[in-house]
Amino acid sequence: MTYKRNIDRLPIIPAGAKEHNVTCHYCIVGCGYKAYTWPLKKQGTTDSNWIGEDLSKQQGAETEAWYAPSMYNVVKQNGQDVHLVIKPDANCVVNSGLGSVRGARMAENRRSDITGTQAQRLTEPMVWRYGTWQPTSWDDALDLVARVTARVIDKDDENDLYVSMFDHGGSAGGYENTWGTGKLYFGSMKVKHCRIHNRPAYNSEVHSTRDMGVDELNYSYSDYQVADTIMLVGTNPMECQTNLFLNHMVKGMQNGAKVIVVDPRRTVTVDSCEQVAGTENVLHLAIATGSDLALFNTLFTYIADQGWVDADFIANSTFQGDVAVPEDAAHPASLGSFEAARAACRMSVADGAAITGLTEAQIIQAAEWIAKPKEDGSRRKTVTGYEKGIIWGNDNYRVIGALVNIGLATGNIGREGGGVCRLGGHQEGYFRPSDAHVGRPAPYIDQLIIAGGGKVHHIWANDHYKTTLNAAEFKRVYNRRTNMVKEAMDARAGATREELVDAIVSAINAGGIFSVNVDIIHSQIGQAAHVILPAVESGEMNLTSMNGERRLRLVEKYMDAPGSAQPDCIIAARLANHLERVLREEGRVEYADQFKGFDWQTEEDAFMDGYNSGNPEVTYERLRAAGNDGVQEPVKGYDNGALVGTPRLYEDGVFTRHGREDGKALFCMGSWRGLQAPGKTQQQANHRFLINNGRANLNWQNWFLDQKNDFVMDRFPVPFIQINPDDMADLGLKPGDMVEVYNDVGATQALVYPEPTARKNETFMIFGAPNGTQGNVINAGTNELILPNYKQTWANIRKISDATPAAARVSYKSWEVEL
Amino acid sequence: MKCNRLVDVGRRQFLRGGVLGAAGAAAATVMPAGQAQAQTARAMVDYPSTRLANVADLAVNEPMDIGYPDADSPGILLKLGTVVEGGAGPDADIVAYSVLCPHKGFYMSYHAADKTLNCPGHFSRFDCEKGGQQIWGHATQNLPQFTLRVDDKGDIYAEGADELIYGRLSNVLQG
Ligand code: SF4
Ligand code: FES
Numbered sequence: 001m002t003y004k005r006n007i008d009r010l011p012i013i014p015a016g017a018k019e020h021n022v023t024c025h026y027c028i029v030g031c032g033y034k035a036y037t038w039p040l041k042k043q044g045t046t047d048s049n050w051i052g053e054d055l056s057k058q059q060g061a062e063t064e065a066w067y068a069p070s071m072y073n074v075v076k077q078n079g080q081d082v083h084l085v086i087k088p089d090a091n092c093v094v095n096s097g098l099g100s101v102r103g104a105r106m107a108e109n110r111r112s113d114i115t116g117t118q119a120q121r122l123t124e125p126m127v128w129r130y131g132t133w134q135p136t137s138w139d140d141a142l143d144l145v146a147r148v149t150a151r152v153i154d155k156d157d158e159n160d161l162y163v164s165m166f167d168h169g170g171s172a173g174g175y176e177n178t179w180g181t182g183k184l185y186f187g188s189m190k191v192k193h194c195r196i197h198n199r200p201a202y203n204s205e206v207h208s209t210r211d212m213g214v215d216e217l218n219y220s221y222s223d224y225q226v227a228d229t230i231m232l233v234g235t236n237p238m239e240c241q242t243n244l245f246l247n248h249m250v251k252g253m254q255n256g257a258k259v260i261v262v263d264p265r266r267t268v269t270v271d272s273c274e275q276v277a278g279t280e281n282v283l284h285l286a287i288a289t290g291s292d293l294a295l296f297n298t299l300f301t302y303i304a305d306q307g308w309v310d311a312d313f314i315a316n317s318t319f320q321g322d323v324a325v326p327e328d329a330a331h332p333a334s335l336g337s338f339e340a341a342r343a344a345c346r347m348s349v350a351d352g353a354a355i356t357g358l359t360e361a362q363i364i365q366a367a368e369w370i371a372k373p374k375e376d377g378s379r380r381k382t383v384t385g386y387e388k389g390i391i392w393g394n395d396n397y398r399v400i401g402a403l404v405n406i407g408l409a410t411g412n413i414g415r416e417g418g419g420v421c422r423l424g425g426h427q428e429g430y431f432r433p434s435d436a437h438v439g440r441p442a443p444y445i446d447q448l449i450i451a452g453g454g455k456v457h458h459i460w461a462n463d464h465y466k467t468t469l470n471a472a473e474f475k476r477v478y479n480r481r482t483n484m485v486k487e488a489m490d491a492r493a494g495a496t497r498e499e500l501v502d503a504i505v506s507a508i509n510a511g512g513i514f515s516v517n518v519d520i521i522h523s524q525i526g527q528a529a530h531v532i533l534p535a536v537e538s539g540e541m542n543l544t545s546m547n548g549e550r551r552l553r554l555v556e557k558y559m560d561a562p563g564s565a566q567p568d569c570i571i572a573a574r575l576a577n578h579l580e581r582v583l584r585e586e587g588r589v590e591y592a593d594q595f596k597g598f599d600w601q602t603e604e605d606a607f608m609d610g611y612n613s614g615n616p617e618v619t620y621e622r623l624r625a626a627g628n629d630g631v632q633e634p635v636k637g638y639d640n641g642a643l644v645g646t647p648r649l650y651e652d653g654v655f656t657r658h659g660r661e662d663g664k665a666l667f668c669m670g671s672w673r674g675l676q677a678p679g680k681t682q683q684q685a686n687h688r689f690l691i692n693n694g695r696a697n698l699n700w701q702n703w704f705l706d707q708k709n710d711f712v713m714d715r716f717p718v719p720f721i722q723i724n725p726d727d728m729a730d731l732g733l734k735p736g737d738m739v740e741v742y743n744d745v746g747a748t749q750a751l752v753y754p755e756p757t758a759r760k761n762e763t764f765m766i767f768g769a770p771n772g773t774q775g776n777v778i779n780a781g782t783n784e785l786i787l788p789n790y791k792q793t794w795a796n797i798r799k800i801s802d803a804t805p806a807a808a809r810v811s812y813k814s815w816e817v818e819l
Numbered sequence: 820m821k822c823n824r825l826v827d828v829g830r831r832q833f834l835r836g837g838v839l840g841a842a843g844a845a846a847a848t849v850m851p852a853g854q855a856q857a858q859t860a861r862a863m864v865d866y867p868s869t870r871l872a873n874v875a876d877l878a879v880n881e882p883m884d885i886g887y888p889d890a891d892s893p894g895i896l897l898k899l900g901t902v903v904e905g906g907a908g909p910d911a912d913i914v915a916y917s918v919l920c921p922h923k924g925f926y927m928s929y930h931a932a933d934k935t936l937n938c939p940g941h942f943s944r945f946d947c948e949k950g951g952q953q954i955w956g957h958a959t960q961n962l963p964q965f966t967l968r969v970d971d972k973g974d975i976y977a978e979g980a981d982e983l984i985y986g987r988l989s990n991v992l993q994g
Contacts, residue, residue, distance in 0.1 A: 001904055002950030002961050004981035008864045009989035046993055056994050058891035059986040061924035061940070066986050068921060070959035098923070098941075104959045238942075242957065246941055268955065272942055697955065711959065715952065809904075811946035815955035817937050818930035818944070 002809070003714035007069040011083050012044035012055060020556040021628050022086060023545065024103035025170045025538040026700045028424030029244045030547030031103055032092025032628030035539065035558040037082045040074065064090050064097065070711065071099075073107045074114040075559040081114060084559065092628040094221065094547065100242040102700045105712075109705045110539070111562045120521045120708045122534035123563025131490050133532060138564065138574065141531050145458075145516050146578035147501045152455040152508065155591045158189045162445060162454035162513075164462035166197040169429025169545025172461055172520055172537045172568060176544065176603040179610030180569025181460055182432025184576050188594045190437045193445060193454060197462045198425070200446035200469065201786035202438045205391045206422060208401035211325065211335055213655030213665040214408070217428070219383060219419025220632065220647040221549045224248040225255060227383040227417040229369045233262040233292065233403060234389015234791075238269040239697035241423045244548065245269065252383075253277040258369050263389060264289045265692060265764055266757040271816045283366055287356040289690055289762070290394035290680075290792045294672045296402035297345040298352025299367050303409060304342050308371035310379060310411025314338045317653040318408060319664040330440040332397040332784045333670030341405055341667035355672065371410045381417025382410060388694060391422065392790040395676040396783045401668025408665055414650030421548070425701070429545035431611045444786045446470065450477045455508040457515045460568060461535065465524035466702040467768050469788045471775035472746030482528035484512030489530065504530075518571055521704055524770065534565035541567040541603050544611065544623060546633055550646070553630035554623035569606035573598035617643060677781035677789040679744075687743050687794035689727075690762040693774050694791075696720075702768035717806035719769035722755035723797075724762070735812035736803030741765065743795035746776035751807050756814065763797070864991050866966075866979045871896050871915065874908055874973035882929045885915060887965050887977040888991050892984050893918050894965060895929060895936075896975065903948050907967035907975065915965040915977055916951050919985040921958035936962065951982075963990075 017038040024031040036050065046055040053065040067087045075084045086107040090097030111118040125141035126133035152160040165181045166173050185191040194202045206216045224230060225248055237245040253259060253276045261270050262285045273282045287295055303309065318338055325335040334344070353360045370382050384407055390399045407413045407420035446468050448454065465475055488507035492500050504514055517529035520537055538545075538555045540562070546552045561567075566574075580595035600606045604620050612618060617638045623630065625641070632645035654663035675681050684690075698715060699706050706712040721741065723733070733739065737752045749772045750765055758764065767774045767790070777795050782788050802808075871885045882895035899912045907913045918927045918936060925940030929947075935954065936945045943956020951962030966979035980990050 002952040004950070004961060004964070005983075006981050007983055008866075008980060008991075010983065012988055055988055056992055058992065059924070061919075061926070061986075063924065063986060066924070066988065068959050069983050099957070099959070101953075101957050101959055104957075108959075268942075275942060697957075711961075809949070811949040811952045811954045813933050813935060813944075813946055813954050815944070817942035818933065818935065819928065819937055819939055819942075 003710050005069045010067065010069060010072050012046070013050040013085055014038055014042055014044035015048060015050055015052075017050050020558040021554065021624065022106070022539060022558070023170070023427070023547070023553040023555050023628065024106065025555065026102040027241055028170070028427050028548040029094060029241050030170065030427050030545065030551060030553065031095035031098065031100070031243050032089035032553075033086050033099075033103065033106065034089050036085045036087075037077055037558055040081045040083060062097065068104060070105045070108040073110050073112050073117060075110050075112055077559050079560065084110065089628050094247070094551065094628075095243040096247050098243045098246055101698055102242075105709065106539075109709060110559060118705060118708055121562040121565070122519065122521060122532065123565060124534060125564070126532040128486055128489050128530040130493055138566075141533060142574055142578040143582070144497070144501070145531050145575060146582045147497065148504050148514050149456050149458075150579060150582045150586065151501065151505050153189065154588070155594070158191050159193055160455040161189070161191055161193070162449065162457045163191050163194040163460070164197070164445070164457070164464065165194060165460040166462065167430050168197065168425070169427035170538060171426060172535055173426060174429035174538065174543040174545045175431045175611040176541070176606040177568035178429055179431045180567075180572035180606050183597070183610065184572045186433040186435060186437075188576060192438055193443055193448065194438065195445040195462070198467055199786070199788055200782070201442040201444055202435060203440070203442045203785055203787065205396075205787060206400055207785055208333070208397045208668055209404045209420070210657045211331065211666065212401060212404055212408075212668060213658040213660060214404055214413055214420065215649055215657045216422045217424070217548055217550050218413060218649040219421050219549060221248045223383050223417050223419050223648070224252040226381065227252050227257050228380045229258050229260065229382040231260045231262070231370060231382055231384040232269065233384065233386040234391070234393060235385055235387035235423045236263070236267040236269045236694065237385065237423055238272045239267070240387070240695050241548065242697065244423065245272070250276050253281070259283070260285065260366050260369055262287060262292065262295065264759070264762065268697070268815050275817060275819065283362065283369065285356070285358055285362060285366060286759070287358060289692065290675055291356040292390050292393065293395055293399045293402055293670065294347060294352050294355035295358070295363070296399065296406060297347040297672055298349055298363055299370065300402060300405050300409065301342065301346050302349055302364065302367045303371040303406065306367070306372070308367075308373060309409045313411035313653065314409065317655065317665055319662070319666050323669070324666050329784065332395075333401060333668050335401075335666040336669055338409060338667050341669050344669035344671055345402065345405070347672060370406065379411055381415070382412050383418055384412070384420040385423045386421075387423040388425075389791060392788055394680070394789060394792050395670070395673065396787040397785060398668065398670025401670050405667050408667060413665075414648065414653060416648070419648070424548045427545040427547050431614065441785050444782065446474050447780060449513070450474060452511060454513050457513050458518070459516065459525060459529070460518045461520070463523040463525050463702055463704070466770060466773050467775060469775050469778035469790065470745060470780040471773050471778070478513070478525070478528055481511060481513040482515050482530070484510060485514050485530055488512070518568060520565070523704065533571055534563065535568050535571060536561040536565045540565070542620065543603065544607060550633040551630050552618070552623065552633050552635070553626070553628060554620060556624065567603045569603055570600065573600045573606070675792060677783060677792070679779045679781040680789065680792050683744060683779060683794045684792070687796050688761055689795055689797055691741060691774075691777060691793045691795045692762060692764045692791055693767045693793065694764070695768070696766050699766060699769070703770055707770045715810060716751065716766070717804065717810075718749065718751045719766045719772040719774065720753040721750035721763050721765040722753045722758050724758040724760050725754045725756055727760055728752060728754060731797060731799065733799055734803070736807040736810070738800040738802075738804065738807070739797050740800050741777055741795045741797055743777050743793070745779045748772050748774060748776040749800060751803070754812055864989060866991060868968075868976050868978045871975045871977050874913070874969060874975060877913065880931050880934065885977070887915070888980065891992070892987070893926065897929070897947060899934060899948060901948070905950055905964070908969045913967060913969070913975065914947060915967055916945070916947065917963040917965070917980070917984050921960050921962065921982070921985050922956065924985040
């Protein structure tokens with residue numbers, strides 16, 4: 001039977017329950033929530049409660065006086081068991097009381113001794129001892145990490161230390177924690193061999209827009225509400241940025257906006273737009289996979305040729321001349337003036353139609369909806385959102401550049417109802433010393449590890465096993481290299497610390513790698529670790545992050561950390577303390593001195609040492625007062641008891657993200673060059689199915705908490721792959737059958753979900769699952785700046801088995817609403 | 820615009836007024852084992868046994884409006900025409916669900932062609948053949964399904980619910 005909680009009543013929040021500001025720690029939208037906590041033996045009643053409503057009556061739709069069982073739990077606070085309700089905040093401007101299938105499960109996804117939820121959370125440090133992981137103290141674990149690490153690093157020689165560290169906000173990220181790791185690895189050290197949580201190098205996902213002077217988060221969500229046209233490229237916001245769609249884009253459509261969706265797949269977003277705006281106001285451009293650049297260059301050419309451009313804006317705010325930045329190893333296309341880009345990008349409507357598979361009429365219609373001035377001659381306000389469809393797609397640099405070209409040419413950046421922005425995954429929360437020493441292109445860490453690089457590997461909430469490309473080979477090699485060290489450790493059971501470190505170093509020098517894993521759960525890559533350090537998430541610590549419109553909020557700590565788990569910033573600080581101590585012991589005094597400055601006791605100390613040093617107006621106290629609406633960065637001051645922010649960037653027409661003193665934006669001169677990444681054309685030729693891939697509504701990122709959430713796992717016990725029913729018939733597949741997806745680089749498994757709107761030979765598989773890693777079939781090919789190319793992947797499909805009992809139970813009906 | 824999209828608030832409040840049954844209880848449900856015996860409270864909510872219809876009143880794939888556990892909680896009673904897990908009646912095909920969307924409580928409509936309940940609020944949908952499983956949507960629970968009992972006369976009784984109904988913190992409203 002379908003999973004049911006069989007909870008038929010919930011404790012009522014009493015009047016006077018403690019109330020905490022919470023920003024949802026899942027997606028980038030950062031919806032406002034309130035966490036209520038109160039003592040276990042107290043409760044409200046139907047007539048005396050937190051909200052002053054008569055709860056003996058049925059409440060109406062959209063009531064504030066109801067919460068779902070998923071919004072409830074019992075957790076520890078200052079050592080006491082307390083009730084916890086985390087429910088959407090009706091007064092937050094971001095979500096106006098809406099929750100989503102992810103965020104509204106925050107409470108249920110907290111660790112609880114009482115209800116047994118998220119028992120998978122790590123509670124104590126563990127070290128590999130006696131052939132498995134043994135719990136130990138922080139001092140013991142960190143001493144081992146520091147001693148082994150100190151053996152492979154030295155002043156100005158840190159290339160054998162590899163670091164995988166998240167750079168995001170929300171979850172367990174945020175300004176405190178990126179500063180903690182940043183100060184350690186980029187301040188005390190200058191670690192070059194590092195990467196970010198979701199990609200195999202330490203790089204930007206959007207280099208070109210930044211090089212053009214345009215920060216990728218430049219608008220305010222409210223711009224969607226006043227736009228004439230909403231253009232969505234390679235993004236599926238109804239599923240992946242749900243309340244941005246529901247609370248802002250829907251309002252824009254209700255105010256008359258037309259919508260253009262560029263996506264090879266008919267997503268739930270397309271259907272929802274049609275429901276809201278009417279099919280006549282939605283243009284779905286189902287392009288051939290990877291042909292985005294041809295589409296944007298064609299649109300740019302056509303719009304410019306029609307004269308539908310903002311000549312004053314181009315003259316005043318963009319570079320005049322020819323080439324400003326020539327193409328080179330760090331720039332996969334030249335950057336320059338509007339006219340130079342027009343020349344470089346020129347593509348006829350006929351050519352554009354041939355490459356994208358669209359009709360010429362569709363392209364012209366899109367151009368009109370984007371740029372054709374209104375009857376009174378005024379500009380069409382067009383706002384553009386993009387995400388992984390192009391970020392992790394063909395020719396990242398040129399594609400994003402081409403999209404920003406259109407925004408610049410039509411004067412739609414820095415203006416109301418405009419903006420060209422990524423929609424994002426996590427929230428942001430990046431504050432670190434300069435990463436310039438890493439270089440550009442940045443080292444391709446995962447391939448270096450496969451090639452034998454690295455001796456010690458510090459991992460901060462990255463799970464390469466689930467979320468890297470070429471994952472099958474990575475896992476094979478990483479298991480082998482870490483096993484060498486495990487075997488060496490096992491062989492020295494009972495040895496002194498000194499002897500053990502010697503044994504580890506010998507194994508490392510023979511090709512092994514020593515793996516230290518900081519995470520909130522025992523992750524898949526954590527299975528290879530030698531030391532595991534338990535971290536906390538937002539709400540278990542105070543944490544600041546900003547959302548997709550740069551809205552900065554403080555999540556107030558509302559519960560205790562599991563066991564002795566610590567905030568990442570504090571773990572980094574203690575690791576620095578231990579490194580300093582060990583180096584001093586070894587007489588490496590000068591190097592030891594580099595690890596000073598980590599005497600933080602709390603996350604607020606880390607915040608003040610980092611973020612506050614660059615933004616002196618911003619303090620915890622002021623953010624607490626700013627509540628769930630927070631303040632939009634950059635913060636310009638503090639006035640009348642409130643932080644003063646910046647709702648929209650570049651309203652003055654001065655572009656700064658590239659660091660050019662003239663403040664002029666640059667256009668991107670990237671012409672179409674087919675499938676750019678190595679191995680893609682060949683893979684396409686040799687395999688039948690496109691394995692398009694991405695996220696879905698229900699599952700947050702790599703399912704790290706969801707893998708232990710019954711509601712989620714009941715719906716999709718293994719990752720789904722959507723296949724056209726005719727293709728299913730060809731392959732002899734029934735709904736729910738388990739298939740193997742295999743190609744030249746690896747194999748993975750999935751559950752067959754019939755999707756009548758899928759084009760023949762074009763499938764879609766969910767990314768990041770624990771039990772069917774989609775990255776296994778992604779080849780190692782990246783763009784010049786080491787941005788992975790997930791979306792252009794081809795493979796064959798064969799049946800492994802009939803549906804398992806768990807898979808046979810679930811619904812295989814269409815996701816499109818029928819009203 | 821199709822009519823179902825604009826379900827007005829009036830219909831959401833359908834059958835307002837009558838109260839079919841209630842049970843007094845004050846203790847919380849999700850509590851560690853062994854909680855105290857509070858006054859009249861019992862560990863589980865006591866649901867009313869409410870006669871909804873007779874098997875003979877139902878036509879295949881035509882939902883009948885019901886209110887359960889009381890008139891303020893709208894639902895449907897439905898004979899699917901095919902055996903389903905948990906189906907009641909001689910053909911094991913009768914089911915009943917709350918029609919208040921567990922996301923934000925909008926009143927859902929039945930789509931006979933694929934036997935789903937669909938929400939005009941934010942487009943969630945639930946499968947009436949799979950115990951109310953959310954096919955796709957924003958709700959963090961599957962649809963509350965009402966436990967049914969059919970007696971020898973063919974009378975259908977509702978006797979419980981398996982998820983919290985939107986808009987009430989106790990499925991059986993309490994004073
Ligand atoms: S839309 Fe994103 S931020 Fe908002 S509740 Fe859902 S997951 Fe959280
Ligand atoms: S109320 Fe049903 S989807 Fe939101």
